[in-house]
Amino acid sequence: MEKLKILFASSEVVPFAKTGGLADVAGSLPIALAEAGVDARVIMPKYASVKVKEDEAVIGKDTKVYFVRNDEYYDRKELYGDKFGDYHDNLDRFVFFSREILERCKREGFQPDIIHCNDWQAALAPVYLNTNYKYDDFFSNTKTLLTIHNMAYQGLFPKEEYPKIGLDWILFSIDYFEFYDKVNLMKAGLVYSDAISTVSPTYAKEILTKEFGCGLEGVLKTRENVLSGILNGLDYDLWNPATDKKIFKQYSVENIEDKYANKEALQKQLGLKVDRDIPMIGLISRLADQKGLDLIAKIIDDLLNLKIQFVLLGTGDNRYHMLFEKMANIHQKNTSINLKFDATLAQKIYAASDLFLIPSRYEPCGLGQMISFKYGTVPVVRQTGGLKDSVAEFDPRTGNGNGFVFEDYRPDALFSAIKRALSLYKNKASWAGLVKKVMGLDYSWNVSAKEYIKLYNKMLKR
Numbered sequence: 115m116e117k118l119k120i121l122f123a124s125s126e127v128v129p130f131a132k133t134g135g136l137a138d139v140a141g142s143l144p145i146a147l148a149e150a151g152v153d154a155r156v157i158m159p160k161y162a163s164v165k166v167k168e169d170e171a172v173i174g175k176d177t178k179v180y181f182v183r184n185d186e187y188y189d190r191k192e193l194y195g196d197k198f199g200d201y202h203d204n205l206d207r208f209v210f211f212s213r214e215i216l217e218r219c220k221r222e223g224f225q226p227d228i229i230h231c232n233d234w235q236a237a238l239a240p241v242y243l244n245t246n247y248k249y250d251d252f253f254s255n256t257k258t259l260l261t262i263h264n265m266a267y268q269g270l271f272p273k274e275e276y277p278k279i280g281l282d283w284i285l286f287s288i289d290y291f292e293f294y295d296k297v298n299l300m301k302a303g304l305v306y307s308d309a310i311s312t313v314s315p316t317y318a319k320e321i322l323t324k325e326f327g328c329g330l331e332g333v334l335k336t337r338e339n340v341l342s343g344i345l346n347g348l349d350y351d352l353w354n355p356a357t358d359k360k361i362f363k364q365y366s367v368e369n370i371e372d373k374y375a376n377k378e379a380l381q382k383q384l385g386l387k388v389d390r391d392i393p394m395i396g397l398i399s400r401l402a403d404q405k406g407l408d409l410i411a412k413i414i415d416d417l418l419n420l421k422i423q424f425v426l427l428g429t430g431d432n433r434y435h436m437l438f439e440k441m442a443n444i445h446q447k448n449t450s451i452n453l454k455f456d457a458t459l460a461q462k463i464y465a466a467s468d469l470f471l472i473p474s475r476y477e478p479c480g481l482g483q484m485i486s487f488k489y490g491t492v493p494v495v496r497q498t499g500g501l502k503d504s505v506a507e508f509d510p511r512t513g514n515g516n517g518f519v520f521e522d523y524r525p526d527a528l529f530s531a532i533k534r535a536l537s538l539y540k541n542k543a544s545w546a547g548l549v550k551k552v553m554g555l556d557y558s559w560n561v562s563a564k565e566y567i568k569l570y571n572k573m574l575k576r
């Protein structure tokens with residue numbers, strides 16, 4: 115059988131540009147697909163962070179990445195906006211990107227079986243394919259999959275900007291682009307894609323409800339027969355404490371003592387008391403409402419009165435910056451608050467921490483828990499979306515489970531999950547057992563890449 119041909123369209127891709135988990139997925143799933151025998155290629159905008167001269171590059175062994183070049187639109191430091199808010203020309207920028215997804219295929223002579231689009235930034239590609247390019251023979255056998263990485267970001271624009279998309283006003287209707295008198299790119303993408311997926315089985319069910327559907331649950335309901343959920347995987351070539359050059363000392367399940375060398379070195383670097391017995395609690399996150407930071411704010415005084423150290427790395431909404439700055443001033447002794455994006459520090463925190471907090475209000479998949487597992491760091495998470503699909507409460511009697519979970523979105527529920535974890539931490543042997551266990555779990559793309567291939571084949575009925 116001929117190789118499956120997939121074009122993976124994403125507005126961010128590791129190692130070229132990243133603001134969140136989408137970049138991790140886009141920089142690793144195509145490589146895993148290629149390893150499984152797929153001709154997978156990637157396309158993304160060429161931002162200032164792309165330090166490559168040419169308009170293409172290779173990731174993994176031989177996975178091609180096409181860069182869409184338009185310096186006026188993309189040669190900027192940030193991806194979607196700056197401290198003043200979203201860029202005013204985001205619609206122009208991602209209309210251009212979506213058109214180029216199709217045009218570039220033609221120029222490269224690459225006829226994909228499936229264009230795998232991700233999030234609102236690429237959601238127009240399926241729309242164009244089924245409108246302007248409907249009778250274009252080049253794409254007569256091409257299907258589209260739209261993967262939702264976060265339902266809350268839909269690409270909303272004022273109605274007045276609709277002409278920029280270049281389609282007839284007839285499509286500005288409730289069945290296509292119109293969403294409460296605004297233009298909604300994700301909505302049109304969901305209507306026009308051949309299939310829709312999201313990044314965990316639980317989130318696939320959640321987004322059909324009012325609570326998680328962000329207003330598009332009705333549209334999704336009409337497409338439920340083509341909606342599925344596949345849990346993200348991790349690229350263990352990038353996320354592996356045994357080979358990670360960014361951490362202070364490499365370690366593996368055979369020598370977890372060396373994990374504690376990382377803890378001491380990070381304590382020193384961050385100006386915290388150097389003591390490997392003090393539990394270190396890490397949190398690395400976009401500082402957005404989704405991430406449950408208001409729960410942290412409510413328990414923080416009680417938490418920091420315990421004998422722990424709290425290390426935070428994050429950037430985002432200003433009000434959280436202010437909140438955490440204030441907290442850092444009050445609790446200087448046992449906190450390290452780092453309000454920035456810093457991939458190297460992130461790796462050091464994953465390696466050094468004992469516990470990792472993800473108290474999200476909702477979480478489509480979440481990568482922090484999977485990275486934590488690999489680094490022997492035990493996650494404390496709220497049971498939602500992909501967190502529910504990957505973390506289960508540890509039971510010291512049976513040894514079942516791999517972390518600490520809470521269900522109700524309440525500060526006391528989070529606090530009690532942390533206390534259960536800290537109580538186990540006191541028992542060195544039990545804790546070491548759990549650390550070893552989570553390090554051995556497999557959240558690589560091994561399983562999930564196969565699921566995608568199954569889905570692609572199902573779409574092509576082959």
Ligand code: ADP
Nearest residue numbers: 134135399400428454455456457460480481482
């Ligand atoms: P989301 O995509 O909603 O931001 P995910 O859990 O899917 O959340 O992915 C977040 C990714 O971004 C992880 O790889 C995490 O380590 C990384 N990350 C988040 N904030 C920072 C930061 N301030 N510095 C470095 N890495 C970060």
